[in-house]
Amino acid sequence: xCNSFDGLxxxxxxxxxxxxxxxxxxxxxxxxxxxxxGRESVFAVDPSAIRFGPGVLQEVGHDARxxxxxxxxxxxxxxxxxxDIVADAIKALRDAGIDAVVYGDxxxxxxxxxxxxxxxxxxxxxxxxxVSIGGGSVMDTCKAANLYSTYPADLLAYVNAPxxxxxxxxxxxxPHIACPTTSGTGSECTGIAVFDxxxxxxxxGIAHRALRPTLSLIDPSVTRTxxxxxxxxxxxxxxxxxxxxxxxxxFTQRVQPERPDLRPMSQGANPYSDIGCLEALRxxxxxxxxxxxxxxxxxxxxxxxxxxxxxxxxxxxxxxxxPHGMSYSVAGLIRDFRPQGYPRAEPICPHGISVIVxxxxxxxxxxxxxxxxxxxxxxxxxxDVRDATADDAGEVLAEHLITMMRNxxxxxxxxxxxxxxxxxxxxxxxxxxxxxxxxNAPVEVRDETLRSLYRSALTCW
Ligand SMILES: [Fe+2]
Numbered sequence: 133x134c135n136s137f138d139g140l141x142x143x144x145x146x147x148x149x150x151x152x153x154x155x156x157x158x159x160x161x162x163x164x165x166x167x168x169x170g171r172e173s174v175f176a177v178d179p180s181a182i183r184f185g186p187g188v189l190q191e192v193g194h195d196a197r198x199x200x201x202x203x204x205x206x207x208x209x210x211x212x213x214x215x216d217i218v219a220d221a222i223k224a225l226r227d228a229g230i231d232a233v234v235y236g237d238x239x240x241x242x243x244x245x246x247x248x249x250x251x252x253x254x255x256x257x258x259x260x261x262x263v264s265i266g267g268g269s270v271m272d273t274c275k276a277a278n279l280y281s282t283y284p285a286d287l288l289a290y291v292n293a294p295x296x297x298x299x300x301x302x303x304x305x306x307p308h309i310a311c312p313t314t315s316g317t318g319s320e321c322t323g324i325a326v327f328d329x330x331x332x333x334x335x336x337g338i339a340h341r342a343l344r345p346t347l348s349l350i351d352p353s354v355t356r357t358x359x360x361x362x363x364x365x366x367x368x369x370x371x372x373x374x375x376x377x378x379x380x381x382x383f384t385q386r387v388q389p390e391r392p393d394l395r396p397m398s399q400g401a402n403p404y405s406d407i408g409c410l411e412a413l414r415x416x417x418x419x420x421x422x423x424x425x426x427x428x429x430x431x432x433x434x435x436x437x438x439x440x441x442x443x444x445x446x447x448x449x450x451x452x453x454x455p456h457g458m459s460y461s462v463a464g465l466i467r468d469f470r471p472q473g474y475p476r477a478e479p480i481c482p483h484g485i486s487v488i489v490x491x492x493x494x495x496x497x498x499x500x501x502x503x504x505x506x507x508x509x510x511x512x513x514x515x516d517v518r519d520a521t522a523d524d525a526g527e528v529l530a531e532h533l534i535t536m537m538r539n540x541x542x543x544x545x546x547x548x549x550x551x552x553x554x555x556x557x558x559x560x561x562x563x564x565x566x567x568x569x570x571x572n573a574p575v576e577v578r579d580e581t582l583r584s585l586y587r588s589a590l591t592c593w
Pocket of ligand 1: 317369372456483487
């Protein structure tokens with residue numbers, strides 16, 4: 133009998149024509165979850181409470197009242213603050229008898245300074261709950277404001293080691309209703325908040341179950357007004373969440389924790405996350421290019437919103453790995469890249485771009501660890517894998533990613549956002565600090581590995 137999880141879950145994971153046979157190799161990852169003495173045998177599912185559908189944002193007043201809230205802090209950014217959806221949400225809250233006070237100055241790609249300002253706002257007034265309306269930056273800032281106003285501490289106290297102290301969150305946070313306005317980060321489903329630490333020129337973050345929003349109201353109709361390159365960038369973030377979670381180290385390879393509560397939120401690939409990853413990849417393959425090309429293609433834009441949610445649920449329980457680890461220094465060290473569709477006052481590398489420019493190089497490198505998973509992901513994204521062998525897996529997946537990137541005007545590798553060979557040591561140093569992510573990779577990652585990957589990522593084509 134098969135002493136692994138695959139025998140138990142393979143049929144469920146592959147129920148929707150995902151099982152593909154290539155030569156002698158049946159995709160579906162036989163034996164990816166092997167039980168080994170002293171290693172983990174249990175995976176955890178921390179589900180997100182989600183309501184999804186056009187118009188669901190109008191329910192925010194009802195939901196806030198159901199949570200017993202009377203006075204909430206509503207976090208958003210300057211662009212979203214001008215949209216009707218914020219005015220409508222405030223009206224829905226006030227109609228429900230809830231006092232809503234707006235913080236409309238969230239920084240796109242938050243920094244330690246912008247987070248501290250947002251925290252002060254939450255500390256200066258007594259709020260019993262939070263609502264965030266915006267992209268990942270807004271939701272992440274709101275999570276941090278909730279955390280530090282509830283359990284005050286130095287900013288680095290709860291930040292991931294080795295940059296911060298990685299202190300455990302002492303208890304539950306106040307209710308937080310997250311309302312995403314982009315189809316990308318999946319932040320509404322995760323206990324992760326990411327920001328730039330300006331002094332160290334590196335992105336870092338806080339990861340704890342307590343940060344996961346209490347409820348997410350996901351209204352796909354709000355993405356209709358997004359510019360094409362924002363849809364492209366956030367869509368590749370979705371794609372990489374799913375791809376990284378699906379190819380992460382299997383949870384059965386982690387050392388068994390001494391106590392159940394020490395089991396990490398980013399536990400590695402697991403049967404629950406696999407389901408969301410594969411469906412998110414299929415939807416991204418089907419809809420991303422259409423959603424970028426045509427703002428009126430509501431089927432594609434709604435399809436990407438659901439893909440983002442599914443990928444968020446998956447990576448919120450599995451964790452991402454090398455492309456996200458590398459992306460943090462690509463974004464943190466950016467000098468003069470100013471993409472269209474984003475605030476242009478300062479240089480910025482949108483998160484999804486900073487991730488996907490690294491991805492082809494990374495997946496060529498990780499493919500030998502689990503080639504069948506790489507090929508299966510490529511097939512879900514729409515690649516022709518019929519004649520592919522295990523040895524081809526990295527190249528097939530990388531080439532398909534590159535085709536998608538070229539068709540959506542993504543910059544050509546890290547040189548496309550302004551980096552050169554001389555920048556590689558600094559980029560690798562920043563990425564090496566992301567040990568929480570690198571340890572979730574299916575292969576060992578050293579400083580020299582990162583240098584080599586950045587060198588390969590200078591150009592993708
Ligand atoms: Fe991401």
